[in-house]
Amino acid sequence: MQTILPLPTQPVKPGTSTGQQFWSSTEKTIDSYSPADGQLIARVHPSTRADYDRVVETAQAAFTEWRQVPAPRRGEIVRQMGEQFRRYKRELGTLVSYEMGKSLQEGLGEVQEIIDICDFAVGQSRQLYGLSMHSERPAHRMLEQWHPLGIVGIISAFNFPVAVWSWNAMIAWVCGNVCVWKPSEKTPLTALACQQIITEVLRNNDVPEGVSCLITGGHTAGEWLAHDPRIALLSATGSTRMGRAVATAVASRLGKSLLELGGNNAIIVTEHADLDLAIPAIVFGAVGTAGQRCTTTRRIIVQDSIYDDVKKRLASAYAQLRIGNPLDESFHVGPLIDTDAVKGYQQAVDAIRQAGGQFVVEPGLLDEPAFASGCYVKPCIAEAENNWPIVQHETFAPILYLLRYTHLDDAIAQQNAVPQGLSSAIFTLNLREAERFLSAVGSDCGIANVNIGTSGAEIGGAFGGEKETGGGRESGSDAWKAYMRRQTNTINYGATMPLAQGITFEL
Ligand code: NAD
Numbered sequence: 001m002q003t004i005l006p007l008p009t010q011p012v013k014p015g016t017s018t019g020q021q022f023w024s025s026t027e028k029t030i031d032s033y034s035p036a037d038g039q040l041i042a043r044v045h046p047s048t049r050a051d052y053d054r055v056v057e058t059a060q061a062a063f064t065e066w067r068q069v070p071a072p073r074r075g076e077i078v079r080q081m082g083e084q085f086r087r088y089k090r091e092l093g094t095l096v097s098y099e100m101g102k103s104l105q106e107g108l109g110e111v112q113e114i115i116d117i118c119d120f121a122v123g124q125s126r127q128l129y130g131l132s133m134h135s136e137r138p139a140h141r142m143l144e145q146w147h148p149l150g151i152v153g154i155i156s157a158f159n160f161p162v163a164v165w166s167w168n169a170m171i172a173w174v175c176g177n178v179c180v181w182k183p184s185e186k187t188p189l190t191a192l193a194c195q196q197i198i199t200e201v202l203r204n205n206d207v208p209e210g211v212s213c214l215i216t217g218g219h220t221a222g223e224w225l226a227h228d229p230r231i232a233l234l235s236a237t238g239s240t241r242m243g244r245a246v247a248t249a250v251a252s253r254l255g256k257s258l259l260e261l262g263g264n265n266a267i268i269v270t271e272h273a274d275l276d277l278a279i280p281a282i283v284f285g286a287v288g289t290a291g292q293r294c295t296t297t298r299r300i301i302v303q304d305s306i307y308d309d310v311k312k313r314l315a316s317a318y319a320q321l322r323i324g325n326p327l328d329e330s331f332h333v334g335p336l337i338d339t340d341a342v343k344g345y346q347q348a349v350d351a352i353r354q355a356g357g358q359f360v361v362e363p364g365l366l367d368e369p370a371f372a373s374g375c376y377v378k379p380c381i382a383e384a385e386n387n388w389p390i391v392q393h394e395t396f397a398p399i400l401y402l403l404r405y406t407h408l409d410d411a412i413a414q415q416n417a418v419p420q421g422l423s424s425a426i427f428t429l430n431l432r433e434a435e436r437f438l439s440a441v442g443s444d445c446g447i448a449n450v451n452i453g454t455s456g457a458e459i460g461g462a463f464g465g466e467k468e469t470g471g472g473r474e475s476g477s478d479a480w481k482a483y484m485r486r487q488t489n490t491i492n493y494g495a496t497m498p499l500a501q502g503i504t505f506e507l
Contacts, residue, residue, distance in 0.1 A: 036335060077205050100159065139496070152179050154235050156183050182216070219242070234255065235472070240261045240394075345395065351389070359380055359381065384401040384402065
């Protein structure tokens with residue numbers, strides 16, 4: 001039997017998830033257009049400042065109850081959410097694809113990430129472990145405990161419109177926090193759909209109003225979260241420009257932020273690489289999601305002796321790429337998010353030409369009737385130099401830079417010589433090369449792979465990057481610790497009061 005996505009009927013409104021909805025009809029609407037066909041999908045009311053304050057007050061009240069719910073019980077509620085996402089995987093994945101423009105396979109994959117993080121969070125809910133330590137004082141015991149923080153604000157980017165929320169929210173919830181989510185203004189409908197999908201679970205489990213909140217709007221709504229001392233942790237995913245503004249605002253109130261910002265990811269291809277592995281990994285990494293992943297492969301650094309071969313193979317692989325409607329599974333590459341992104345692509349192409357770059361695969365706009373949204377561009381490859389300003393910059397489009405090297409240490413130096421530090425990879429069958437790349441003198445990125453590309457990640461590992469990528473870690477491993485506060489406890493079960501460090505204090 002076909003399930004029907006419980007999308008709300010018009011008008012769609014922000015608010016808390018289990019009934020109350022706060023909105024103002026006087027505000028200009030956020031209009032969501034599909035980059036696939038240029039159609040207006042829906043109009044969404046943005047939250048006003050008054051809406052925002054009521055949402056945060058409701059979240060604060062919810063936290064006083066939610067933090068007392070045992071963590072495994074919170075995990076059980078997240079488990080039920082995972083079941084809901086399994087039920088609506090096809091519908092939500094299709095909406096992600098239609099609203100954001102990524103391929104249907106990738107849209108479904110994004111919902112699968114939600115399901116996976118729900119499963120992960122369920123297990124995590126029974127593993128919020130603290131350490132115990134041996135005290136230097138007799139008859140004393142030391143331990144640490146982890147407590148919830150309060151309200152976790154989540155600002156998300158358009159390119160992973162639902163998965164990034166779930167990485168944060170599912171872990172934040174099992175840790176005992178409540179969440180206020182501000183999705184990208186470019187993809188508000190997918191966010192509203194997620195809220196609708198979990199509403200039944202929240203209601204069935206009598207979860208207090210305000211545990212899961214959604215506000216809509218652009219950067220102004222994000223700034224409310226950044227400046228608000230009631231937001232205990234602000235997890236922000238997006239451009240480095242946004243991260244700098246958020247980090248500064250949160251730091252000025254001595255708050256906590258978790259930043260997941262831009263990448264400029266490279267693959268080193270050595271003379272010992274298996275090119276049958278490397279070429280598909282490079283092509284998928286560079287053109288998947290039309291080059292709009294934070295982990296998109298933007299640079300490849302190829303050893304001199306195989307440079308021409310790699311160039312030829314890539315050009316022939318790109319010639320086979322089919323560009324078209326992301327909902328049609330026969331196409332490899334869909335549109336960019338909007339016409340502003342197309343302008344960014346064109347400006348980058350101009351900058352490459354001005355710097356003297358040669359295109360191995362030519363760029364271009366697609367303007368036939370099938371591409372009427374004006375958002376479809378050709379993935380391209382340019383021979384470039386690593387130090388050119390345009391190569392140092394993350395252009396969120398399918399532009400791949402081809403760089404060359406002679407000695408591995410030079411390749412690693414080029415790979416590291418960008419302001420960003422998210423994802424990196426080496427293709428080699430040589431153990432020494434692989435281990436050097438992973439060592440302390442190797443890649444400086446948060447993610448370093450061997451014989452797989454830069455793009456995408458499994459939820460089991462901690463995800464994030466260094467330098468201008470922001471330093472945050474989300475998802476697996478011990479990333480949960482960012483969503484809790486650590487408390488060190490010392491207990492004296494003896495009959496004397498010895499001081500630490502051998503200090504005596506006689507009365
Ligand atoms: P963006 O920075 O334009 O917007 C991201 C979010 O920040 C949106 O919700 C936006 O409304 C909000 N925002 C913008 N300015 C703000 C401000 N001054 N204060 C508070 N909030 C503000 O980014 P985008 O175009 O949506 O996404 C693309 C960028 O996101 C790329 O740079 C990409 O690499 C990055 N990204 C990083 C990761 C990661 O995990 N490292 C994941 C996905 C995307």
